Amino acid sequence: MAKIYTPVKGFTGNVAGVDFVNGEAETDDPRALAYFERHGYKVESGKRPRAKTEAVE
Known part of the structure; x- marks a missing residue:
């Protein structure tokens, strides 16, 4: 879910x-x-970066 901030504080x-x-x-x-x-609203994506995984051989 994305978080939105208004240009008008409060x-x-x-x-x-x-x-x-x-x-x-x-x-x-x-x-x-x-x-x-x-x-002009600030929109922050709700997706979190994935941790890098190492290939297992």
């Missing part, structure tokens, strides 16, 4: 169907994420 309310509390929210909705990216 905003609480609904934008693009996503509820924000104190300027933060989470969603996986691709349309909402695209909207936030287009409108």
Whole structure:
């Protein structure tokens, strides 16, 4: 799940169907994420980097 931060610090309310509390929210909705990216919101991907694995022979 991606975490979104509003450009207006501390905003609480609904934008693009996503509820924000104190300027933060989470969603996986691709349309909402695209909207936030287009409108200057900070979007952090919820995916964590995978650990590198070594090949076992």
